[in-house]
Amino acid sequence: MSSVTIYDVAAKAGVSIKTVSRVMNNEPNVRPVMRERVLAAAGELGYSPNLSARSLAGSRSFVIAVFVDAALTIDHWQSERGADYLSRIQLGATLVCRDAGYHLLIELIDHEGPQVRQEVAALLAALKPDGVILTPPSSDNAVVLELLDRAGTPYVRVGPERAEGLGPRVHMDDVAAAREMTDHLIGLGHKRIGFIVGEPRYGASQARRDGYLEAMRAKGLSVPEFWVRQGDFTFQSGLEQAKALLALPERPTAIFASNDDMALGAIAAIADAGLMTPGDVSVAGFDDSPSSRFSRPQLTTVRQPVAEMSSVAAKLLIERSRGGASTERPVDELLPFTLIHRASTAPPPR
Incomplete structure (x- = not known):
């Protein structure tokens, strides 16, 4: 037995295929009595609309x-x-x-x-x-x-x-989000805050770096060039760049990574160095990924919608x-x- 088509529903309801399409797509400007007639016909015939059938009635592909x-x-x-x-x-x-x-x-x-x-x-x-x-x-x-x-x-x-x-x-607003997270760290008393930048092809990476720098400068805190490290949004890059930060003569007391994966890499680097998070070094991330809630300690982060x-x-x-x-x-x-x-x-x- 052949499958039921939009033409069959239109014929049984006594309407055009355009009307059937409007009803099936929940479009406005269809009279209630007409909508009920089309739905009843579709139900009796067991009709289930598909993309090609719906497209026949208009220029949309859905x-x-x-x-x-x-x-x-x-x-x-x-x-x-x-x-x-x-x-x-x-x-x-x-x-x-x-x-x-x-x-x-x-x-x-x-x-x-x-x-x-x-x-x-x-x-x-x-x-x-x-x-x-x-x-x-x-x-x-x-x-x-x-x-x-x-x-x-x-x-x-x-x-x-x-x-x-x-x-x-x-x-x-990635700039504002990074600025607020940096302000949070500064409010806790941190003055030496390292930052791990994300994948450079993404505009958000630069925006988050700008927000961090704005917050530091607004509080009169200098940012040596070696406190800003280039990552690529991966756990491994966070691990490596955090190790470089921890190896500095005056290591940062906080690390802000521009995504959660890199922040988790930073927590791993801190543990590898025999240090504690946040007792020795605080860590903040960006994204609010599932791993941020399951990590130990749970990660302070920015939730983006x-x-x-x-x-x-x-x-x-x-x-x-x-x-x-x-x-x-x-x-x-x-x-x-x-x-x-x-x-x-x-x-x-x-």
Whole structure:
């Protein structure tokens, strides 16, 4: 027996396939009596809508794509930080898409590869998404933005480095978050605070470094160049850079790492040196990943609203695809961060 199609439901209900599509997608401007008739017909026939059938009734694909950096797949996305970040991006956007009858697709983009232009163009041609959520570094990639603009594909940039003239964005204030965390350490009495910078290709790494430096200078505290160490968001880089900080003649009494994985590496380095966290050296991180709550001691960190940002991005794109948002309206959504105070930070030793 052949499967039931949108045409069968339309015929049984005595309506157009456009009306069936509107009902199945929970769109407004459908009379209650008409909605009930279509749903009753669909129920009797056992109809379950699919993407191709729904697309027949209009120009939408009912697909929202998320561009994720493929270059970090092995080194980072398989780490806890990467897995947690990606799962939160998926969770926030998937819940919104499911409620609206859209499908969410994760697409890996190799920004370092020579074929990035062809790769993105092929994805847009094949998927014809109603919108794209751009995560770093796609959110600032000139080639990706150019192709999306040329194709007329709506997009929202999550956590971009640059703001002006590059389309809608949803973000948090990384500079302010790092500044507040540094102020927290200074408030505990720390004056020698080392900082481990994240992966340099990401705008958030520079922003968090800037926030740390602003807070130190505002309190009149000098920052020797060797107190700022370059990491890459991995546990191993946190371990190595913390060991370099601990080897200084006057070691820092606190280490602030610009993500949790590196902060956990710093805690391991402190233990390897025969020292205690926070008794000898306090440690703070950034992200509020699951490992920050399960580490010993539990990690003081910054919670960034990743799921909330992707949720807002998905809502903006779905509203746009339904014609409910002006294409001229600038979008700049700033979401709040939260400082999470745990046991890894304390006043410095006497």
